Amino acid sequence: MDGMTMAEWLDDFLFTYETLIHALGVNGLLALSMYCVMAVGQLSLGQAAFMGIGAYTGALLTLNLGLPFWLVLPLSALAPAVVALVIGGPTLRLSGVYLAISTIALGEVLRVLYINAEWLTGGALGLSGIPRKADLWLIYLLLFLAVLGFWAVGRSKIGRAMEAMREDEAVAGVMGVNLPVYKMGALVVSAMLAGLAGCLTAHSNSFIGPNEFGFEMAVTILSFALLGGIGTPIAPVIGALVLTSLPEILRPLQDFRLVINGLIIVVAVLFLPRGVIPFRLRRAP
Amino acid sequence: MTVLLSASRLTKQFTGLLAVNEVDVEVAAGSVHGIIGPNGAGKTTLFNLISGLLPSTSGTLTLDGRDVTSAPPYQRTRLGVARTFQNIRMFSDMTVVENVMTGMHTRLKSSGVASLLRLPGFRREERAARDKAMELLAFVSLADKARIRSGDLSYGDQRRLEIARALAGDPRLLLLDEPAAGMNPTETRDLGTLLRQVAKRDITLLLVEHNMGFVMDLCDRITVLNFGRKIAEGGPREVRDNPAVIEAYLGTKVAARLAKAHGA
Numbered sequence: 001m002d003g004m005t006m007a008e009w010l011d012d013f014l015f016t017y018e019t020l021i022h023a024l025g026v027n028g029l030l031a032l033s034m035y036c037v038m039a040v041g042q043l044s045l046g047q048a049a050f051m052g053i054g055a056y057t058g059a060l061l062t063l064n065l066g067l068p069f070w071l072v073l074p075l076s077a078l079a080p081a082v083v084a085l086v087i088g089g090p091t092l093r094l095s096g097v098y099l100a101i102s103t104i105a106l107g108e109v110l111r112v113l114y115i116n117a118e119w120l121t122g123g124a125l126g127l128s129g130i131p132r133k134a135d136l137w138l139i140y141l142l143l144f145l146a147v148l149g150f151w152a153v154g155r156s157k158i159g160r161a162m163e164a165m166r167e168d169e170a171v172a173g174v175m176g177v178n179l180p181v182y183k184m185g186a187l188v189v190s191a192m193l194a195g196l197a198g199c200l201t202a203h204s205n206s207f208i209g210p211n212e213f214g215f216e217m218a219v220t221i222l223s224f225a226l227l228g229g230i231g232t233p234i235a236p237v238i239g240a241l242v243l244t245s246l247p248e249i250l251r252p253l254q255d256f257r258l259v260i261n262g263l264i265i266v267v268a269v270l271f272l273p274r275g276v277i278p279f280r281l282r283r284a285p
Numbered sequence: 286m287t288v289l290l291s292a293s294r295l296t297k298q299f300t301g302l303l304a305v306n307e308v309d310v311e312v313a314a315g316s317v318h319g320i321i322g323p324n325g326a327g328k329t330t331l332f333n334l335i336s337g338l339l340p341s342t343s344g345t346l347t348l349d350g351r352d353v354t355s356a357p358p359y360q361r362t363r364l365g366v367a368r369t370f371q372n373i374r375m376f377s378d379m380t381v382v383e384n385v386m387t388g389m390h391t392r393l394k395s396s397g398v399a400s401l402l403r404l405p406g407f408r409r410e411e412r413a414a415r416d417k418a419m420e421l422l423a424f425v426s427l428a429d430k431a432r433i434r435s436g437d438l439s440y441g442d443q444r445r446l447e448i449a450r451a452l453a454g455d456p457r458l459l460l461l462d463e464p465a466a467g468m469n470p471t472e473t474r475d476l477g478t479l480l481r482q483v484a485k486r487d488i489t490l491l492l493v494e495h496n497m498g499f500v501m502d503l504c505d506r507i508t509v510l511n512f513g514r515k516i517a518e519g520g521p522r523e524v525r526d527n528p529a530v531i532e533a534y535l536g537t538k539v540a541a542r543l544a545k546a547h548g549a
Binding site: 149152155160164167168170171172173177280283284 | 336337338357358359362363367368370374376377378379380382383386387388389390391393395397400401402403407408411412414415418450454
């Protein structure tokens with residue numbers, strides 16, 4: 001830092017790593033969206049699809065209608081929530097790997113839709129020139145509020161019911177937990193978070209394309225929660241932090257970095273089945 | 286006598302097997318009612334039909350005059366049905382007190398928003414819930430283990446915790462599926478004492494149990510199932526002397542020999 005003041009250095013740092021710092025926050029939100037579904041014992045691979053709906057909704061509202069961002073953001077959360085409500089009915093009857101498979105289908109259907117509805121979505125070229133309205137403070141404020149919200153609700157009867165469902169769904173039902181409502185609620189909230197993340201991505205990358213929200217992204221989001229763990233809401237966010245920054249940290253390894261990246265994930269899943277943050281939230285005062 | 290739970294021609298068919306076959310049972314409010322029968326008689330299936338874990342194939346089930354035949358489990362819990370399981374099913378990662386508080390799910394009124402904002406009303410209710418959970422744990426002699434991970438409890442303690450968790454929802458009818466299974470004579474005696482105290486709290490008990498001494502001692506009325514059918518019903522003494530029951534448990538030969546010996 002010779003010759004540079006702290007402020008200058010920070011400025012320089014932010015400029016160099018701006019994309020990464022944005023991605024860390026957005027991926028934290030995506031990890032929480034995954035957490036929300038896994039916390040009730042469900043496995044969804046539809047989070048990337050919900051993210052895509054939020055991204056396209058946000059981008060189109062900004063580009064075509066010129067709506068202000070404070071209005072675009074909640075609408076981008078609402079759109080995937082409505083989709084979650086519609087597809088939740090039939091898909092939540094499924095569980096485990098079957099739910100995962102059917103939610104992959106959602107992502108694929110939407111990808112084909114984005115490519116073919118060229119007049120609206122720009123087809124394979126995607127949408128570009130989206131104004132950069134997702135400020136850093138906004139991303140991290142939303143992430144902070146989301147963690148705080150999950151933390152608070154986790155320490156209530158809702159949190160206890162969710163953990164009960166995760167451990168033994170049938171018994172949770174016998175305890176009086178309205179299982180369909182809880183599953184649907186978790187899916188809708190997770191869709192809203194993913195939608196927010198999508199809108200923020202669109203308004204920080206200034207470009208979105210149909211292939212960004214497919215199977216690969218779905219698995220990436222899942223791996224945030226798997227690596228971090230789901231014992232506390234902060235765990236998946238840490239998982240996202242690690243997995244997002246790892247490729248940057250490993251950059252000196254050049255061509256080997258993807259190998260090391262993969263290795264770290266495999267080792268973590270094998271030896272830390274509860275994630276790198278295995279603690280669980282206390283749910284009694 | 287007021288009837289709390291009434292099953293009428295209740296039937297459960299698993300493809301080729303009639304696990305419960307047109308069973309009629311009436312459980313009187315305030316009674317301790319036992320269900321016995323050889324292995325595979327359909328006792329646990331009957332429990333699953335009553336608690337709503339399995340849908341019945343035909344027949345009706347009423348609770349306090351209200352038809353609950355097709356009500357999902359959570360509605361039955363709200364109406365006052367609670368149960369324990371034959372193979373203990375704890376939320377083993379939760380602490381002991383959290384398990385009991387999970388059992389209060391239907392009785393806690395705070396909304397999601399109230400818990401999100403941690404409003405005073407919510408915090409008061411949570412504290413009250415914890416205090417009530419601690420009382421229940423004291424009732425089943427587990428108060429000193431409240432903060433332990435429930436999966437780490439001993440077998441007997443887990444059985445008692447399951448009872449406390451079931452009581453947490455203020456049930457009117459408590460279903461106990463083999464509560465004395467795997468217990469030594471001392472533990473069984475203590476369990477009997479505990480269940481008598483539960484009965485004194487105006488809770489009707491319906492229990493499946495293989496330990497005959499325990500059942501005969503505790504129950505006011507006993508229903509005997511065999512191959513999914515009800516073969517006898519009555520007070521403990523009546524049931525014990527019923528030839529059909531003896532036959533179901535000991536086989537036709539022994540039953541005939543016993544009958545001859547008694548006749549002689």
